[in-house]
Amino acid sequence: MPALYDCSDPASLLDGIRAARTAIAAGRSIVIPTDTVYGIAADAFSHEAVAGLLAAKGRDRGFPPPVLVADRHMAAALAERVPAELEPLLDAHWPGPLTVILRAQPSLTWDLGDTGGTVAIRVPDHPIAIGLLRETGPLAVSSANLHGMPAPTEAAAAAEMLGDRVALVLDAGTVGGSAAPGEQNGSTILDCSTDGVARIVRQGVLPRATIAAAIGELLASG
Template sequence: MIFDCRDEAQRRDGVEAARTAVRAGELVVVPTDTVYGIAADAFSPAAVQSLLDAKGRDRTMPPPVLIGATSTLEALVAEVPGWLRSMTEEMWPGALTVVCHQQASLDWDLGETHRTVAVRVPDDVVARELLGATGPLAVSSANRTGQPAATTAAEAREQLGDSVAVYLDGGTSPGGVPSTILDVTGPTPRVLRQGAVDLADLHRFNNTIEPAPGTAPAGGPAGA
């Protein structure tokens, strides 16, 4: 089923259909502020495996988790330092993904995560409305591995077809620059992938954050 979420009635029906599909362990496609995502119930190992199968991935490439509100972070991760709390309160919703140690009590299986979880609040109204109805979702880019990430629902459907129960069409996603991924699981936080959020912006909250490998350190070009 495809719902044009630019129409208010279809959006309402689409979010409800997607919520029902997620609860049944099925996959849905949603727009985000970067590219379209393929989503599954983060607490259903079978649904997460279906997501990996649809993309052609194995368990060594676990999906991140999208949440609908910044306050949900502390329910999922073991520790949120004060600087990280301030950072996410300012930068979420937005294109920043944080990798943290997960809560020991969490009963989920996202793949080979080594007890970590990558979390983000997307800056997309349709995505957050669905997340508000479902709770945390395991979400990866809506494409087959090795193929271009989908920036429209039609592109996602061309690649994923009937493996997805519900497609929420929010128009063309921005695409282009992915989220910045910040790993806070080690003694020194470090950027794993430089994306839409600059290192200088992150340094406003913690100036010990290390740049992504192969990128320029703050204040100068690579190799300077």
């Protein structure tokens, strides 16, 4: 089983963040808390690290992971362009349970999988995740579960599922759990990679009505 660090204890949190930085730099995958579910994280700019993340989940290149960033400035460096029409939505829900798919900055030397030239970006609303991201830079992060299994909201569940596929787990207690019945606990994913239109490709905890109120006619029906 991977090492678990109790983030409610200041000394354990400090040790955990140090160990997390070391593991990420070495190309290993780790488990981190977010505001929605626990995520498996790896260096977004290391092809080997991303491949290891996908292998740990039992997924292939057809399931490229989103990229978590600490703030809007970090996000802007990854995207070719952030449409001005999205600004009110991002102002309100970054940090938060909103993942936005944009055209990726073509100068970036990374390989997240079969992305079609896009990148899915999110600023998570969790202090431990934000603090780590400020130290490591952008991380490829997917829910910390085996493919086809429920996304965990408890650190122990993530550790049990992934085992030695990850180097360590940062345990921040129960996270997320705010999805409506029939919806996923993860973030809502909004595809904005085509000019002039935004489409919800996964309904998560951020309601469609909230997105529609912020961006109006930009949001496609259905």
